[in-house]
Amino acid sequence: MSAAVSPADLLDRLSATSRQQRLLRAAVVAAAGCFLALLPAAGGGAHPWLTGVGVVLALVAAAAPESHVPLVLVLFLGTFWYVATPDRLGAATVPAALALLVVHVAATLASHGPPSVTLEGSLLRTWVVRTLLCGAAAAGLWLLARAAAGLTGPAAPAAVALALLVVLGWCLLVAARIARARPH
Numbered sequence: 001m002s003a004a005v006s007p008a009d010l011l012d013r014l015s016a017t018s019r020q021q022r023l024l025r026a027a028v029v030a031a032a033g034c035f036l037a038l039l040p041a042a043g044g045g046a047h048p049w050l051t052g053v054g055v056v057l058a059l060v061a062a063a064a065p066e067s068h069v070p071l072v073l074v075l076f077l078g079t080f081w082y083v084a085t086p087d088r089l090g091a092a093t094v095p096a097a098l099a100l101l102v103v104h105v106a107a108t109l110a111s112h113g114p115p116s117v118t119l120e121g122s123l124l125r126t127w128v129v130r131t132l133l134c135g136a137a138a139a140g141l142w143l144l145a146r147a148a149a150g151l152t153g154p155a156a157p158a159a160v161a162l163a164l165l166v167v168l169g170w171c172l173l174v175a176a177r178i179a180r181a182r183p184h
Contacts, residue, residue, distance in 0.1 A: 014063060017115040024110040025062040028070070031102035032058035035077050038099065042092035044084035054080065061107055070107035074100055089146050097138040105131050126181075133174055141167055 017025070036054050040046055054077060061070040081096060082088065105127060112119060144163040 027106035065110035
């Protein structure tokens with residue numbers, strides 16, 4: 001969103017949103033809220049001011065998904081998790097990663113075209129598949145990290161290197177599938 005956009009223009013644009021766009025924008029706020037609720041559950045304690053900043057960023061990101069605010073929101077939430085959570089590989093890590101993924105995907109889809117646009121089903125299906133693949137990769141990486149964190153002794157560096165190679169292979173496989181699916 002440029003500096004030339006007034007609050008009145010923003011409200012006009014929001015009033016013109018399609019039902020699908022309203023759902024996508026609500027998903028940004030809901031997923032960010034879920035993420036913020038997971039912080040205390042992961043042992044991060046209560047941080048009312050930082051949580052308030054996260055809520056405000058989520059609302060602004062939902063109002064202007066085509067701006068840089070969704071990126072700022074994801075970076076803020078990730079940093080908040082890293083700083084506030086003592087056990088970064090706990091059970092709440094995967095749901096938190098999935099919530100960040102939903103924030104990212106919903107904001108990306110909400111930024112396609114004008115606010116009144118309704119996205120085609122084929123585009124939505126493509127993004128659902130990509131999101132599921134990324135979610136599976138996040139869960140797999142979490143499992144590998146948990147396994148590597150429990151290793152000690154001389155075999156630990158080799159196990160970490162093997163885990164990183166597995167993740168690299170998965171990323172290359174996904175990149176190759178996406179490249180094949182794109183028309184040239």
